[in-house]
Amino acid sequence: xxxxxxxxxxxxxxxxxxxxxxxxxxxxxxxxxxxxxxxxxxxxxxxxxxxxxxxxxxxxxxxxxxxxxxxxxxxxxxxxxxxxxxxxxxxxxxxxxxx
Numbered sequence: 036x037x038x039x040x041x042x043x044x045x046x047x048x049x050x051x052x053x054x055x056x057x058x059x060x061x062x063x064x065x066x067x068x069x070x071x072x073x074x075x076x077x078x079x080x081x082x083x084x085x086x087x088x089x090x091x092x093x094x095x096x097x098x099x100x101x102x103x104x105x106x107x108x109x110x111x112x113x114x115x116x117x118x119x120x121x122x123x124x125x126x127x128x129x130x131x132x133x134x
Contacts, residue, residue, distance in 0.1 A: 038122045042134055047114040049102040053080070053129055057122045058098055061129075065096045073106050078118075081128035102131070 045051050053063065063069065068083045071090040080100065083091060090103045102112075110133055112118065117134040 037130065038124065040120045040122055042117050042119040044114060044116065045102060045107070045112055045118050049104060049107055050099045051102060051118065051120070051131065053094065053098050053100060054120065054122075055098055057129070058094070061122070061124075061127050063094060063129075065094050065098065067094050068092070069094060069100065071100075071103060071106065073109060076110065076132070078102060078106055078110070078131040079126075079128055080131070081126065 040054050040057060043051070058064075062082070068091050069080055070083045070087060071092055072079050090106070092100050092103075094100055112133055118131045119134055121130040121132065123130050
């Protein structure tokens with residue numbers, strides 16, 4: 036099930052904050068290695084399978100994560116683009132969709 040949390044801009048360095056309430060509910064911890072992939076014109080962030088070769092990033096101490104520039108370029112995301120943050124409780128992941 037998708038739940039819309041908010042829509043906001045990604046910074047020019049590709050940083051976005053994952054909402055703390057949902058990080059806690061889905062078990063995403065600060066310092067955790069997560070995978071970022073592109074699926075269905077959306078950015079998916081989910082728990083890492085260390086055997087996978089997808090893009091890996093760490094969640095910072097304040098809940099920020101850096102979206103890889105190649106994914107931002109493919110989706111034509113720039114600092115003015117608003118991105119909607121969804122939570123997928125069935126797949127235990129965050130989904131970012133350009134507005």
